Structure formats: structure tokens, C-alpha cells
Amino acid sequence: MERALKDTGVPAESLYFPNKGHGFYTEPHRRGSLTRVLAFLSRQASGSTAKPVAAVSSGSARMTVWSGNLAR
Numbered sequence: 001m002e003r004a005l006k007d008t009g010v011p012a013e014s015l016y017f018p019n020k021g022h023g024f025y026t027e028p029h030r031r032g033s034l035t036r037v038l039a040f041l042s043r044q045a046s047g048s049t050a051k052p053v054a055a056v057s058s059g060s061a062r063m064t065v066w067s068g069n070l071a072r
Helices: 002-007 027-046
Strands: none
């Protein structure tokens, strides 16, 4: 898919983690994938990369990966 998009001039990037499937279930992989997605979207939207934010060592923020129901 990445090659087909690039062949037609559409910006595309792929991110692969060794021994991982389609989901990123560990904190380092989620952080890495979201950082790359945000950087990609920033470049596409404004032509520049967003500035990194400071790491947070504590807190209770959560990201819901899936809360839907496929049986609808």
C-alpha cells in the first residue's frame, strides 16, 4: 500500500516494530507510533514538524485503543 501511494505522489510512511502485529500494546510502541503519526500529520498540515513535548513521569492519562463492538 505504501508503494502504491508513493507511486501516485501521495505522501506515505510505514512504521514497523519487530515481532508486532497491527496493534501497539506496549507503552514504548504506543508512544513511538503516536509520535510518528503526529509528526507526519504536522508535516502534511503545515510543512514543518511539531516541537516535542516534555516527558511526563507520572500521571493517570489513558488512551482507549478500542471500545467498540464489531457485532453490530
